[in-house]
Amino acid sequence: MAQHAPLLRVDELNVSFGGLKVLQAVSLEVTEGEVLGVIGPNGAGKTTLFNTICGFVRPDSGTLSFDGHRLVPRPHRLTRLGIARTLQGLGLFPNLSALDNVAAGATHRSRTGPVGALLASPWAERHELRLRDQAMGMLEQFGIADAAHRPCASLPYGIRKRVALARALISEPRLLLLDEPAAGLSAAETGELAEIVRGLRQRTTVMLVEHHMEFVMNLCDRLVVLDFGEVIATGTPARVREDPAVQRAYLGEAVAADA
Numbered sequence: 001m002a003q004h005a006p007l008l009r010v011d012e013l014n015v016s017f018g019g020l021k022v023l024q025a026v027s028l029e030v031t032e033g034e035v036l037g038v039i040g041p042n043g044a045g046k047t048t049l050f051n052t053i054c055g056f057v058r059p060d061s062g063t064l065s066f067d068g069h070r071l072v073p074r075p076h077r078l079t080r081l082g083i084a085r086t087l088q089g090l091g092l093f094p095n096l097s098a099l100d101n102v103a104a105g106a107t108h109r110s111r112t113g114p115v116g117a118l119l120a121s122p123w124a125e126r127h128e129l130r131l132r133d134q135a136m137g138m139l140e141q142f143g144i145a146d147a148a149h150r151p152c153a154s155l156p157y158g159i160r161k162r163v164a165l166a167r168a169l170i171s172e173p174r175l176l177l178l179d180e181p182a183a184g185l186s187a188a189e190t191g192e193l194a195e196i197v198r199g200l201r202q203r204t205t206v207m208l209v210e211h212h213m214e215f216v217m218n219l220c221d222r223l224v225v226l227d228f229g230e231v232i233a234t235g236t237p238a239r240v241r242e243d244p245a246v247q248r249a250y251l252g253e254a255v256a257a258d259a
């Protein structure tokens with residue numbers, strides 16, 4: 001099989017806050033089409049890694065590349081580059097409907113612009129209608145079409161998580177970053193989410209940070225394990241689960257999916 005260049009490459013990333021070294025020489029690759037999980041004990045640096053990839057945190061040193069090109073991330077430019085992210089806090093507009101929240105995720109594709117909006121030109125209206133159709137299609141696909149016209153604030157947390165996922169996906173990202181997607185979900189909702197993410201493989205590459213071991217072990221193609229800001233293991237879930245360094249890092253915590 002031909003070797004593909006990684007979609008995202010992280011090289012020797014170092015990040016510190018004050019005197020605290022939070023990421024130390026972190027290198028990893030995300031291959032197109034895979035679901036990569038980043039795991040590690042509390043405070044290992046997982047969120048900082050995500051924040052650095054998204055441009056919220058500036059590294060002391062190290063480089064990122066996306067699709068073979070040097071990536072200097074800026075949060076507001078990520079979507080245009082083809083990277084989308086869901087946040088732990090979801091970041092939805094509480095008073096907007098689920099449908100409007102999802103459609104808002106495609107603003108960079110909206111061609112209306114201020115002049116178009118003022119003139120309300122027919123083609124701009126058609127474009128907006130298409131976007132809303134697409135947003136509705138995504139809600140249907142995620143089994144939450146019933147929630148389309150309800151304000152997000154009134155929806156249960158599990159539904160809001162799906163809305164946030166649909167909003168990230170409507171921008172048609174090549175790389176989707178999910179920050180603790182299973183947090184706060186029931187066992188049934190976690191299983192359904194894993195099914196949804198599995199179904200995304202055809203259209204995007206996924207990198208996720210997660211604490212929920214069963215979820216990552218069953219879902220991810222590969223895992224990268226961070227501990228005290230360093231990569232201590234990389235490989236398939238089965239391999240990582242058996243790794244003594246990983247077991248030591250998680251001493252007292254469940255690593256095995258069936259633990």
Ligand SMILES: Nc1ncnc2c1ncn2[C@@H]1O[C@H](COP(=O)(O)OP(=O)(O)OP(=O)(O)O)[C@@H](O)[C@H]1O
Nearest residue numbers: 017018020022040041042043044045046047048049
């Ligand atoms: N803005 C900040 N300023 C100072 N220290 C920070 C900041 N953000 C994170 N840290 C510290 O960096 C370390 C790594 O934090 P980070 O949130 O990246 O870890 P994590 O693996 O995501 O943890 P968790 O699983 O608990 O969310 C922690 O010691 C944390 O206290």
